[in-house]
Structures are given as structure tokens and as C-alpha cells.
Amino acid sequence: MARIPGRAAARLYSFGLWTVMNRGADPFGAPTRAALDPLDAISGLAAHGAGAFELHAEDLIPADSSAVERDRLIAAARRRMTETGIVCDACGSSMFWEPVFKDGGMVSNEARVRRLAVERYQAAIDVGHLLGAPLFNIWGGRDGAEVDASRSPIDALKRLRDGFNELNAYIARQGYNMRLSIEPKPNEPRGDLYISTAGHALAFIATLDHPEHVGVVLELAHAAMAGLNPAHEVAHTLYAGKLDGIHLNAQRALRFDQDLRFGGANLKDAFFVVKLLEDERWPGPRTFDAHPYRTTDEKGIWGFVEGCILAYEILADKVQQFNQDAEVRQLLAEIKRWDAPSESDERRGTSPGPIFAYERLDHLVFEILTGTRRA
Ligand code: XUL
Ligand code: MN
Numbered sequence: 352m353a354r355i356p357g358r359a360a361a362r363l364y365s366f367g368l369w370t371v372m373n374r375g376a377d378p379f380g381a382p383t384r385a386a387l388d389p390l391d392a393i394s395g396l397a398a399h400g401a402g403a404f405e406l407h408a409e410d411l412i413p414a415d416s417s418a419v420e421r422d423r424l425i426a427a428a429r430r431r432m433t434e435t436g437i438v439c440d441a442c443g444s445s446m447f448w449e450p451v452f453k454d455g456g457m458v459s460n461e462a463r464v465r466r467l468a469v470e471r472y473q474a475a476i477d478v479g480h481l482l483g484a485p486l487f488n489i490w491g492g493r494d495g496a497e498v499d500a501s502r503s504p505i506d507a508l509k510r511l512r513d514g515f516n517e518l519n520a521y522i523a524r525q526g527y528n529m530r531l532s533i534e535p536k537p538n539e540p541r542g543d544l545y546i547s548t549a550g551h552a553l554a555f556i557a558t559l560d561h562p563e564h565v566g567v568v569l570e571l572a573h574a575a576m577a578g579l580n581p582a583h584e585v586a587h588t589l590y591a592g593k594l595d596g597i598h599l600n601a602q603r604a605l606r607f608d609q610d611l612r613f614g615g616a617n618l619k620d621a622f623f624v625v626k627l628l629e630d631e632r633w634p635g636p637r638t639f640d641a642h643p644y645r646t647t648d649e650k651g652i653w654g655f656v657e658g659c660i661l662a663y664e665i666l667a668d669k670v671q672q673f674n675q676d677a678e679v680r681q682l683l684a685e686i687k688r689w690d691a692p693s694e695s696d697e698r699r700g701t702s703p704g705p706i707f708a709y710e711r712l713d714h715l716v717f718e719i720l721t722g723t724r725r726a
Contacts, residue, residue, distance in 0.1 A: 364660050365403035365440050365638040368392045368410040371652050375645040383645050390431050397435035399656045403636045404437060407445035408475035414449060425481050440486065440636045441596055442479025446471050447492025457514030458494045458507040469514055473521050480527045486595055488568045490534035495544035507545050516560045532566045532595040536573040540607040548577055549584040553591050566595030570640055571624060572602035572610055575617065582623035589631055598640035610642045612655055614662035618720055625666040637663055673719050682708045
């Protein structure tokens with residue numbers, strides 16, 4: 352696949368290992384691809400434009416592995432990282448997959464399971480540390496309710512608070528140079544998760560013992576599932592100084608979790624997220640959390656990887672075009688003029704005010720995105 356010359360190296364692109372290891376299964380269909388070995392996922396990502404990867408500890412080390420097997424796999428992953436130059440930018444756990452956590456991890460009604468969840472997170476934090484990950488990201492895939500009669504949501508939040516405090520204390524005790532983050536999501540796909548949006552995550556973080564050590568990983572699809580504007584979700588976390596990671600993908604609103612490739616839906620939303628990240632010079636890795644289509648075969652996975660990266664590069668170019676467009680600049684300058692108070696304000700009283708050129712501005716975005724702008 353063609354690359355935009357000289358651009359790919361400018362940004363650090365990252366993929367969850369689970370994205371390329373995804374086998375095409377969905378809630379109504381069995382896998383359509385063979386399993387990809389995690390070490391090959393690491394080398395493949397490095398060979399196709401990614402400078403970083405994110406993982407669930409279990410993507411690399413199956414949950415029932417012995418300590419010896421764990422150490423062997425970590426050493427092998429580190430060798431691949433040294434050989435290819437790729438780094439690990441975040442770690443997490445996919446314990447949500449396992450039947451023992453069917454009623455949740457840190458919110459489970461069984462004290463035994465809550466303890467197990469904290470211990471599993473601690474073991475995954477160790478894995479992240481050994482791979483050099485600066486972030487441990489928690490998406491509590493089962494930390495919600497399918498049956499609201501089962502527990503008080505307040506009790507669930509208190510259990511989550513205690514769990515996060517314990518994990519934070521563990522990281523401090525171990526002396527790891529690592530932050531914690533929360534990835535909000537509204538539902539998965541039948542249960543309603545307790546930490547659903549950026550606002551929920553930010554409000555929850557403020558109740559922790561050390562809110563300064565905990566940030567947010569914002570995923571575009573999760574915002575769209577809640578019917579929210581993804582760029583506004585990202586803006587809230589940036590405004591709070593809490594954007595620790597971004598998961599780029601695409602999703603039609605109010606559907607189950609589609610995890611479409613970046614650019615696969617809602618182009619304008621994707622554009623305004625890229626615009627925000629670029630305009631704000633957000634320094635973090637541009638991470639993709641999407642799945643290749645069910646119809647994609649084993650080789651096609653790498654086209655998916657390059658396609659996500661290329662979509663970001665193209666949208667970043669569009670952002671530059673928008674910011675440099677003479678007419679856009681003129682329209683924005685006209686709007687800006689009304690930002691300063693003027694002597695005539697008193698005389699104007701409560702008159703409806705100026706007619707801003709928003710119709711034209713919005714159309715210019717359309718022309719830029721469709722490549723039909725001739726300026
Ligand atoms: C689920 C999701 C996860 C997290 C990592 O929707 O986004 O893959 O990103 O656990
Ligand atoms: Mn995600």
C-alpha cells in the first residue's frame with residue numbers, strides 16, 4: 352500500500368496486539384481467520400508502520416501459563432522489540448473474557464472474585480512493567496450490570512474505587528514508572544458499564560486517593576455508542592489534563608461495538624478528533640483499536656494496519672489544509688472579531704447579533720474532506 356512520503360515517521364502509531372490477532376468472530380459468527388502468534392503480531396506491526404503496540408497481558412501470556420512460561424514469553428517479546436525498534440506503550444488485561452469474571456472483576460458480588468481481579472491486574476501490571484509500558488489501561492469489560500437488581504450501583508462504584516486505590520498503591524510500592532488509566536464505554540454489549548463516558552471517568556477519578564496518577568483512554572467507538580460527539584469527549588479529557596491515550600476506530604452511533612477500521616464510518620467525527628489532537632499538539636501515540644473485517648484473510652490484516660495509519664495521515668493533511676485555507680481563515684477571523692467587547696455593545700442590547708458564516712464554513716469542511724476544494 353502506498354505511503355505518504357516523509358510523513359509516517361512524524362507520529363508514533365500504535366495498535367492493540369488484539370486488533371491484528373482478532374480472528375473475525377462477532378456475536379453471530381465464528382472466527383474466519385487463523386490465529387496470529389503474538390510475537391508475529393509484534394514484528395508484523397513494526398514492519399507495517401507502527402512504532403508501538405499495546406496489549407492485554409493475556410494476548411502474550413495465556414492466563415494459565417506457568418511463571419517459567421511467562422518469563423520465556425516476555426523475554427521473546429523483548430527480543431522482538433529490540434530487533435524491530437517497536438515499543439510497548441500500554442498494557443492491560445482481558446480477564447473480562449473469562450467465565451470466572453462473568454459478574455464483573457472488581458465489581459463482582461463475590462469477594463473472592465474481586466480479590467482475584469485485583470491480583471490478576473497486579474500480575475498484568477508486572478508484565479507491562481517488564482515490557483516498559485508507561486501506562487496500565489483498564490477497560491472493565493464486565494464491570495457493569497445486566498441485572499440492575501443484582502447490586503447497588505453506588506456499591507459497585509465503591510468497589511471500583513477500592514480496587515483502583517489498591518492498584519495505584521501496588522504500582523507505588525513496586526516503584527514502577529507507570530500511570531493507570533480508565534477506558535470508558537457505555538455497554539458491552541448487553542450489560543451497562545458503570546464508567547460509561549469521559550465525564551463518568553473524570554468524575555470517578557476525582558474520588559480516588561491519588562487522582563493525579565490516573566487518566567483516561569478515550570475510544571471514538573465508545574463515544575459513538577453513547578451517541579456522543581467523540582471530539583467533545585476527547586476535549587473534556589484534554590481540558591482536564593487527563594488524556595493518557597486515544598483509541599482510534601469508527602462506529603455508527605447507538606449500535607453494538609463495531610470497532611470498524613479508522614475512517615470506516617463517520618468521517619467528519621474522525622476529522623474533528625484528528626484536528627483536536629493535531630491542533631493541541633497532543634504528544635501521545637495514535638493508537639488504533641479496531642478489527643479487520645470478517646471478510647479479511649490473514650494477509651489482509653497488514654493492509655488493514657497500513658490503511659488505519661494512512662487514514663490518520665490523510666486526515667492530518669486535511670487538518671493542515673483547513674487551517675491554511677484562505678477563506679476558512681478569513682471566516683474564522685470574522686467570527687473572532689466578535690469575541691472582544693466593543694463600545695457599541697450597550698446600544699445593541701439584546702439584538703440577535705451577527706449572522707456568522709457557519710453554513711459556508713461547514714460546506715468548506717465538506718469540500719476539503721471530499722477533495723473537491725479548488726482554492
Ligand atoms: C473494548 C476495548 C478494549 C480495550 C482494551 O471495547 O476497547 O479492547 O481497549 O481492553
Ligand atoms: Mn479500546
